[in-house]
Amino acid sequence: MTRYQPILIALGIAALLVAPIGQGNYIIYTLCSWLLFSIAAMGLNLTLGYAGQVSLAQAGFMGIGAYITALMTLNGIHWSVAALISILSSFAVGLLLGYPALRVQHHFLAFVTLAFNTLLFLVLRNEEEITGGSFGLVGMERPTFFGISTDSNLAFYYFSLVCFLLAAAAMWWILRSPWGRAFKALRENPIRAESLGLKIRRQTLLAFAIGSAFGGLAGALQTPLVQFIEPSSFALIHSLKLLLMVVVGGSGFFFGPMLGAAVVILLPEMLRFTEGYYLIIYSALVIVLMVYSPNGLIGLGQKLAEKIKPRQEARRDLKQGVQL
C-alpha cells in the first residue's frame, strides 16, 4: 500500500488542480469551502481522532481566525500577516481554554468547549462596536500576492488549495514525528503511555491547541472567501458539523476529515432535488454509516478491502504456534 501512496497523492493533487476548470462560480465556491472546512476538520481530527478529546469549539476557533483576519485586513494589513496572527491567536486561546478544560475529559470536555463556543458567539454578537454585531463585517478584500490578485473565484480556489496543501503537509509532519506516535499512544492506552514517561496533560493540551490553530487558519480563509462574516457562521451548529465531518470521514485517519468534509458539504447539494426531505435522508444515511462502521467511511473502505483481500496475520500466528 505504502508503495502506491505517493502516486495516489500525486493523482489526488492533480485532480484538485483540474477540478475547478470549466466550472461555474457556484461549484468553485463550494470547492473552496470544502478546502477550508477540510483544514478545520483536520485540526479537529488531531484533537478528536488522535488525542481522543471531544471538542465542540472548532467553529469558535474558526470564528476567532475569521474575525481577526477581517478586522486586520479591513485596516489595511496584508492577509498573510493577519492569517499568521489568526493562527497564533487560535493556538493561544486553545492553550488557555485547554489548560483548565482538559482537567475534565470526554463528554465533560465536550460541555466545556460547547460553553466556550456559545460564549464566543455571544461576544461576537454583542460587541457591536468591534465585531459589527449581528450585521457582521463586510468589505474584506481578497489578498494579492506579488502582484497576483486572488479576486477571481478560480484564483482564490488555487490560493485556498495552496493553504490546504500546506496545512495538510504540516499535519502530515506532526503525525509522522514522535508527537504523532505519542498522540496515538495516548488514544490507545493513556495509563501505559504515562508509565513510559509521556506527559499526558501537556501532550493533550498541545494537540488541542494545534487543532485549534488549524481552525484559526480555516477562519482566516473564510473571511476573504465569503467577504462577509457574521456570528452565526461560527455558532455551535457549525462545531457539530465539523465533528460530523471528522466522524463520518473516519476519525484518526489522515484523509478522514477531507472525505468527511466532502460528504457533509456536497451531500446536501446532491440531495437538493429531494427538497424538504433532504435532512431526513441525510441523517438516516449518517446513522446507518455509524452503526455499520463507527470508523467512518475510511473504516468502511478498510472493512470492505479486508473482505476482498484478508490480511495475513492469521498465518503468522500459526507459524508461531508450530514453533511453540
Added chain:
Amino acid sequence: MNMRADNTNAPILSVHNISKQFGGIRAVNGVSFDVRKGEILGLIGPNGSGKSTLFNCILGQLKPTEGHCEINGRSTDGVRPADLSLMGVGRTFQQLSVFPKMSVLDNVILAGQEHQGSMLSRLLGKPDAGLTGKAEQLIEFFRLTPYRDTPAGSLSYGQQKLVDAAMAFMAGPGIVLLDEPAGGVNLTMLGHLKERLVTYNREHGTTFVVIEHNMEFVMSLCTRIIVLAQGEIIAEGTPDEIRSNQMVIDAYLGG
C-alpha cells in the same frame, strides 16, 4: 558490562514503613525493605496480601496513608508516573498493556522517545527519534523480530507480554517493576521470558522487583524473596530459605 558486583551495596529502591488504608481495611501495614542494585527481588503472598497495593504505592498510582519510597535516595512522594519513568523506573502491567494498533517497533520506540531531547525536538526531529536501531536490538533480544511491523494487538498473549517487557526496558531504566509477568503465559514462553530477564539483568545490571504467583518462576528467577501476608512481611530470604520457612508454608505454599 556486569555492574552487579560493583554496586551491590547501594539501595536503588527503599521502601520506608509504607501503610495503606482503604476505609476500615489496612491493605499494607508498615512495610519496609531495601532493594539493592542488580538484585532480582520477588514479592510473593496469597491473594489480598497487599502486593499490588504496595506496588501501586511505590509506582505513584496510589498515595500511601503513611510512609514513603525513595528511588536512588530521592523521595517519590507526589511524583507522577511519567516523572517516575523519567527517573529511571520501568514497569510492566498485570493486564496486557501494549498499544494494540501500533506496530511492535512503534510500541518500543514510544517507550524510549520521551526520555531524550525536548518536546520541540520531538516535533521537529526524526520521525523515529533516532531510536529504530536501539528498538530493533531490544526486539531482537526478545526474539520478536518477525513481528517488528505487526500491530502489537494481533500478537499472541505471551508475545504481547514480551513486547510489554521490551517497552519497560527501552529507556534503559535502573529498576524495573514487573507485575505478574508470568500470568497467563504458557510454559515455553515462560521459560523464554525468564531466560531473557536473567540475561538482561546479567548484561545490564538492571534491578528487578517481581510480583508473581507462579512459585516455580519466582524461585528460579529471583535472588531474594519477600513474603507478604495480610499486609505485613512475614519472611524474607533466598528462594531456598523461603521454601523451607514454616510460616510461609503455613500461610501460602501449603503443606
